[in-house]
Amino acid sequence: MDVATDPVAVVARLRDEPWDRKWNSLEVAGVDLVSLDTRLGGCAHTWVANSGCLHERGMSTVRLVLDQLERVMPELTEDDSPAVWHRLHETARLIVAHNTPPADQLS
Template sequence: MVQVSESSEQVQNAVRLWHEHRHAPFPSSLRGAECGGMDLVLLDADTAGCVLTWLNNGGTLDLKRIRILQSCIEDLDRVVPEITEPAGTQYYQRLRRLALLVSRTLPRAE
């Protein structure tokens, strides 16, 4: 259950993208694939876990998860341009947009 209390446009966009992401099938051609040395399933799971925690915690993350999300965004920045399969590109571009929306609501972890 999503428990974000803010109703900002940013939060609404994140909730919409999360709904889309949850209902999108993982691209079968990327199952077990690595891109730039990054396991794509793990990158998806780590990013989605941070987003779900943010949604369930009313739009907040602890410092550890902020750092994980920042790392995921850096990994997505490297990986997305290397994915050539259209469904995979769309899937990971949406995941990156979602992670960026969430990160903009958080303090930067140093």
Template sequence: MKRTTEPEAAVACLWQEHLRAPYPAALRGAELAGTDMVLLDAHIAGCVSTWLDNGGSLDAKRLGILRGCIADLDQILPLLNESEDRRYYQRLHRLALVVSTADSESTE
């Protein structure tokens, strides 16, 4: 039986919180800093879900996508004025950071 690592447990908890959160209505169809907000959410969600399903591992392509999403979020977060919008994307940012950091450490 495989033991769950600390990053996997943290991501699983944040992921469940994220799945329960409604998508910010004001950001449907919105583009900020040249990024489609719904697609950004979907890209990160796909990478996080895959990482959890693969026992804490991502292929190089998805890891690259996730790192690009982190860079996008670094530009977008300061632009979010509504607290619910900001909280939603801050959680995605935390998820992406933990997954990308944990995945990088596991491949070194």
């Protein structure tokens, strides 16, 4: 798998995109963007550092963030900086779709 299609590499690239301070106050459908970014960012960091492996507690957080993002997406307007929400959605979606549970969770 090359860097362009490797989910871990894609998440690493998405995670490293810059944060604009104007997003600090964005909230859509009762969901705060900073909170989503913080929670997902920690899980994405761990997932990338562990080559696509995240424990169940982290995966629960990622699934919760993904659910919240899917609730928010239809409500977005151009004023809501939709690209940043879509970036977080793609990050969460890739982690959920490509996670390899730790060996101690497979038994």
